[in-house]
Each structure stands twice: as C-alpha cells, then as structure tokens.
Amino acid sequence: MPSQAEALYLEALQDYRDNKSSDAVVKLRRAVEIAPGLEDAYEALSVVLYNQNQYDDAIAVIGKWIAVNKDSAMAQTNLSRCYAAKGMIAEAEHAQTEARRLSWKADLKGKRATLPKIDHDERISRFKQVIEFDPADVLGYYSLATAYQDAGMLREAMETFLKAVEVDSEHTSSYLGLGMSLETLGDSQKAAGIYEKGIKIAEKKGDILPLKKMEARLRILKNNTKS
Structure with a gap:
C-alpha cells in the first residue's frame, strides 16, 4: 500500500493526464512537504510547472x-530546459554539462559496485511512467532502454534506444546503447553505422566517455570484418 505522499503523487499524475494541472501542482507540493526525499514528485512537479511556463517556480x-540529491542527472537536465526556456543559454549549457557529468559518474559507479538483486519489472514500470508523464524526456527513454537491457529484453532495449535518439538526436549515450543493442542482436553493420554517427556528434559536443566507448566498439567491429 503506498504511503500518503506516494498516493498524492499518483493522484497528481492522474490529475495531470486529466488536464487538471492546478490540482496536480497542489498535490505534488503537498507530497514533497510530507516526504522531502520523494524525488519522483520533484520531477513531476518541475515538469508540470515547466509545461505551464512557470519557469522560475x-x-x-x-x-x-x-x-535532496546533488547527484541527480535528471534534475540538472530539467534545470537546463528551464534555463533555456528563459533564454539563459550559458546557465542552460552549464546545467546540461553537469547532467552529462553525473550520468557518466553514475555509469562508472555502477560498474564498480556490487549491486543487490534488481527488480527489473519495477524499474521498467517506473521509467515507463516517467515517459508517459513527459514523452520528450530523453533520459526517460535512455533509462528505460537500459532497464530493458539489464533484464535481457534486447529487442525492447534496441527499440527504446532508437526512440531516445529520435527524441534527442544529440544524446550520445543513447547512440552507444543503440549500437551495442544492435551488436547483441547480430546486426553489426547497422551498429557500425550508428557508432560512426554517434562519434561525430560526441566529437562536436565534447562527450568524451561515450566517444571513447563508441570508437573502441567500432574498431572491434572493423577488425572482426577484416579477419
């Protein structure tokens, strides 16, 4: 049974779907008052306010x-969108850079850590909810694709990474994920094409970690083709 804050959060999502944005805002504000650590409620509230053009709020x-969580890449991404909407380009670029840094940090930390058993269904459901709430959220698609990948649902992962690059054609981590998914599914030729495209974008943006990974994967594919 959900807590009071979680129940308010779920009610707010339904209010938003029913075009009752004001009611959703009230419930989400109450949810974070009751449970200041409920990050999903902060995410939802910031999106609702953004879509109402209430950028300062x-x-x-x-x-x-x-x-609450200084390592939240999603928070920095949403912050970047708000600054961009206000025309504060330097601040928007700074927040986006911080979002990328935090994503890389989380990726590296995840590889070093010994993780407990993961509830894949719960993760997939949670990220689907994020996308349903904001269909333009590239990190939502990226996170969902990664959850599919971790669950061994390779076709779903590939299709979701593809959707991520459709939503944001410069999200280099999604190009990396898409290429790796295609490799796993046996389509090395398409994977190489995705890596080549992603490498060009990563070079332009200065996304070093995805760039190095895609270059390494592309070299392996080319060497395998020669042998």
Whole structure:
C-alpha cells in the first residue's frame, strides 16, 4: 500500500493526464512537504510547472530536488530546459554539462559496485511512467532502454534506444546503447553505422566517455570484418 505522499503523487499524475494541472501542482507540493526525499514528485512537479511556463517556480523546485540529491542527472537536465526556456543559454549549457557529468559518474559507479538483486519489472514500470508523464524526456527513454537491457529484453532495449535518439538526436549515450543493442542482436553493420554517427556528434559536443566507448566498439567491429 503506498504511503500518503506516494498516493498524492499518483493522484497528481492522474490529475495531470486529466488536464487538471492546478490540482496536480497542489498535490505534488503537498507530497514533497510530507516526504522531502520523494524525488519522483520533484520531477513531476518541475515538469508540470515547466509545461505551464512557470519557469522560475520550476527552477525553485529543482533547487530543492538537488538539495535532496546533488547527484541527480535528471534534475540538472530539467534545470537546463528551464534555463533555456528563459533564454539563459550559458546557465542552460552549464546545467546540461553537469547532467552529462553525473550520468557518466553514475555509469562508472555502477560498474564498480556490487549491486543487490534488481527488480527489473519495477524499474521498467517506473521509467515507463516517467515517459508517459513527459514523452520528450530523453533520459526517460535512455533509462528505460537500459532497464530493458539489464533484464535481457534486447529487442525492447534496441527499440527504446532508437526512440531516445529520435527524441534527442544529440544524446550520445543513447547512440552507444543503440549500437551495442544492435551488436547483441547480430546486426553489426547497422551498429557500425550508428557508432560512426554517434562519434561525430560526441566529437562536436565534447562527450568524451561515450566517444571513447563508441570508437573502441567500432574498431572491434572493423577488425572482426577484416579477419
């Protein structure tokens, strides 16, 4: 049974789907008052306020979210969108850079850590909910694709990584994920093409970690073709 804060969060999602944005905002604000650590509620509240063009209020909410979790890449991504909407380009670029840094940090930490058993169904359901709430959220698609990948659902992972690069054609980590998914599914030729495209974008953006990984995968594919 969900807690009071979680129940308010779920009710707010339904209100938003029913075009009752004001009711959703009230419930989400109450949810984070009751449970200041409920990050999903901060995420939802910032998106609702952003979609209402209440950018300053959204930025304030994201500030509280970051105070709860300074390592949230999603918070920095949402912050970047708000700054961009206000025309604060330098601040938007800084927040986006921080989002990429935190994503890489989480990726490296995940590879070093010994993780407990993962509830794949719960992760997949949670990220589907994020996408349903904001279909333009590239990190939602990327996270869902990664969850599919971890669960061994390779076809679903490939299709979701593909959707991620459709939503954001410069999200280099999704190009890496898409290429690796295609490799696993046996389509090395398409994977090589995806890596080549992703490498060009990563070079332009200065996304070093995805760049190095894609270059390494592409070299392996080319060497395998020669042998």
